[in-house]
Amino acid sequence: MKAAPEAQRRLLDLQGVDTALAKIVHQRKTLPELAEIDAAAREISALEDERVRAQVAVDDLDRDISRFEKDIEQVRLRKERDQKRLDAGGSLKEVEGLQHELATLNRRQSELEDAELELMEQRETAGAALAEVQGRLAAAAGKRTDAERRREEATADLTKELEFKTASRVPLAADLPSDLVTLYDKIRTETGMGAALVYAGRCGACRIELYGADLNRVKSAPADEVVRCEECRRIMVRTSESGL
Known part of the structure; x- marks a missing residue:
């Protein structure tokens, strides 16, 4: 799947809201x-x-x-x-x-x-x-x-x-490509998190460090390529902080 790098970065804002929503739901139950x-x-x-x-x-x-x-x-x-x-x-x-x-x-x-x-x-x-x-x-x-x-x-x-x-x-999701949001929502529903920042060479969701062929795959992927973690299958958002 292709999506502009900026759209992918804004997935993190959407994930931030969804994380906050999940926290509120958990607080109400506990x-x-x-x-x-x-x-x-x-x-x-x-x-x-x-x-x-x-x-x-x-x-x-x-x-x-x-x-x-x-x-x-x-x-x-x-x-x-x-x-x-x-x-x-x-x-x-x-x-x-x-x-x-x-x-x-x-x-x-x-x-x-x-x-x-x-x-x-x-x-x-x-x-x-x-x-x-x-x-x-x-x-x-x-x-x-x-x-x-x-x-x-x-x-x-x-x-x-x-x-x-x-x-x-609502406006955050509406401003993103629908196919990207659909994929993100599917992953989030299945795992609780749809997207995470790649930080210092690690997947921000499962915290596993990228190395070898997997690291090369992520490094070589075009900026508009939507890449996913081989371990947790979340969308990995790449920025200047990713250490790639």
């Missing part, structure tokens, strides 16, 4: 905020599991305390009925039976109240644990929200820069 968001999401997931377990513990204790309260209330009602019957009088056998039952109910009430008190202490501890994990969960959610906000801001800035660079590429 924003540090993305890693922060992923880490926060994993933390939130783990904390949510912990919160569920803590909530289940609290719910179980609440249910047990409620059951004890009902049992205690039943004992109290039974004591009230027995006390009324005792106050109403009756035979000695009936009075002794009621007194014995009241004593039994008192012991039962005391046992139930002691057990309830122990559960209430456990409930206080479980409630504190639940509140603590809820606090950590809220903090993690806050970190994720902040990282998402910063990600959106950074993405918006990079998108504007990408649009600006993309717009600046």
Whole structure:
């Protein structure tokens, strides 16, 4: 392929823009905020599991305390009925039976109240644990929200820069021979770089030094000949800095 030396040199400007575009795309995909968001999401997931377990513990204790309260209330009602019957009088056998039952109910009430008190202490501890994990969960959610906000801001800035660079590429490419741009774009799509400066006898893309027959090939090629690196197949742009 033939192309004027000046057109070949301007390929480097086009490559500069494309390199900048690729860098911006890479930056958008690798924003540090993305890693922060992923880490926060994993933390939130783990904390949510912990919160569920803590909530289940609290719910179980609440249910047990409620059951004890009902049992205690039943004992109290039974004591009230027995006390009324005792106050109403009756035979000695009936009075002794009621007194014995009241004593039994008192012991039962005391046992139930002691057990309830122990559960209430456990409930206080479980409630504190639940509140603590809820606090950590809220903090993690806050970190994720902040990282998402910063990600959106950074993405918006990079998108504007990408649009600006993309717009600046259009006149550069349009001002070059179409067949040269087509070849350049094909190579760039395949390898990530379409053209590079030959500098100090080395290919600027793969950095391999030219020597022997390959060096002679490049040296002897007419100035308007589009030459490519035998190693990486990129277009090699020759200037006074090429050392040929």
